[in-house]
Amino acid sequence: MVKxxxxxxxxxxxxxxxVLYFMFFAFGRGETSDNISRYTFIFMPENFISLPSPADLLHPSLMSMVGFGNTIAFIPFGILIPWLYRVSFVRFITLFFIAILVLETIQAFTFLGSFDIxxxxxxxxxxALGFGAYKLGFRYRSLGRNLVATAISGMVLFIALWGLGAAVDKIITKVEGPFVAITEWTxxxxxxxxxxxxxxxxINGQKIxxxxxxxxxxxxDSRTFTYKSEGQTIFxxxxxxxxxxDYSGDIRATLDGREILNYSGEVQRTNPDLFPGLSEIPLEPGDELKITIEGDMKAWDVGYTRMQYIWN
Incomplete structure (x- = not known):
């Protein structure tokens, strides 16, 4: 036992x-720290688990793999520490989380990374996954059977957590609803x-x-139409x-008085590949969008999709 x-x-x-090497020195952190002049602290979590979706794995990128690495690399601590010391889950995860916060803070203050919650x-x-795998796996007298059971338990728990995270993320993330055409406009x-x-x-020899x-x-003549958003929408x-x-028309759009679109018939004459144009404008509740149409210019299939939760 002592050995x-x-x-x-x-x-x-x-x-x-x-792990400390990867947290403080890998990926060229020492070289990039010379170019950093301010501290970075991120206190708001982005979503439930921040693991890449199965679709992300079909086209993996460095950022999509960070969530996996940040989780998988720390599973061994949940196995090794309770194997070495008898400790309750609450005490273990509390002390572990505090230690990670300290390391994240050091990363930020030394410019070798950022504090990211x-x-x-x-x-x-x-x-926590490692701790659960240890508790589920170490139930036998044989060390080999314990290790195999722990490995299997860890994989099952990770897949279950991944699925739960994807489900929760889908539930709390807004998506575009059905398109609503504007049939009456003042x-x-x-x-x-x-x-x-x-x-x-x-348009330009193309049937639209x-x-x-x-x-x-x-x-x-000139006509200005106004749309005031009552929710989070994409107009x-x-x-x-x-x-x-004769390319005499033009179209302009302003959002709360700030111009965001301005195209004239002359632009269409000299750059026919840009037309027909499509404008998609994200709007927050209370935003006022004004669209001014002059001359021969036309706007069609005007409407919006409302951002909503999947259960709506």
């Missing part, structure tokens, strides 16, 4: 040094328009099918000068 304990202690110390949570989740003169509804229009509506300025519309045209 086994010494081996375990040696393995724990060496693995700790390896997401990293601390992922590290602690990994340690302009700056108080004139209510339902828009024209032709089957298609011709229309699905919902078509808005423009009658008689080549969208297509635009262009339909044929036949």
């Amino acid at each position: 086994q304990r010494k081996i375990l202690l040696t393995v724990t110390v060496l693995y700790t040094l390896l 997401n990293d601390a949570l992922q590290n602690s989740i990994g340690a 302009d700056n003169s108080g004139h209510l328009s339902t828009g024209d509804k032709p089957d298609s229009i011709q 099918p229309l699905r919902y509506n078509l808005y423009g300025a009658e008689g080549g 969208s519309f297509h635009y262009g000068n339909p044929e036949p045209t």
Whole structure:
């Protein structure tokens, strides 16, 4: 037992040094620290677990693998420490989380990284998985059977946590709802328009099918339409000068008085590849969007999708 304990202690110390190396010195941290002039502290967690989805694994990137590394690399601590010392889960995870917060703080103050609460949570989740795997696996007299059972338990717990995290993340993340076409729109003169509804229009020799509506300025005048968002939405519309045209039209859009879109018929004449154009504008509750249409310019399939939770 004494010899086994010494081996375990040696393995724990060496693995700790390896993790500390990756936390403070790997990935060129020492070189990049010379170019950092301010501390970085991230206190708000991004989501429940921050593990990449199965779709991310089909096209892996460095960032998508960070969540896996931050979790998996700390699973051994949840196995080695309770193997060495009799400790309750609450005491273990509390002390472990505090230690990780201290290391994250040192990273930030030494410019060898940043304080990121997401990293601390992922590290602690990994340690908790290891602790659970140890408790489930070490139930036999044979060391070999204990290690195999612990490894299997760890994989099962990790997959279960991954699935739970993906489900919770999907539940708490807003997605685009169905498209809602604007069938009635009031302009700056108080004139209510339902828009024209032709089957298609011709732009740059291309037949453009229309699905919902078509808005423009009658008689080549100017009309300004206003939309005030009542929620988190994505407002969208297509635009262009339909044929036949002398390219005299233009379209402008402002968001709370700030111009975000300005295209003229002359742009269409000189850059036909840009038309028909598509504008997608994210809006927050209370944002006021104004779209001014002049001359032959038209806007069609005008509407919005509301950001909503999956259960809505």
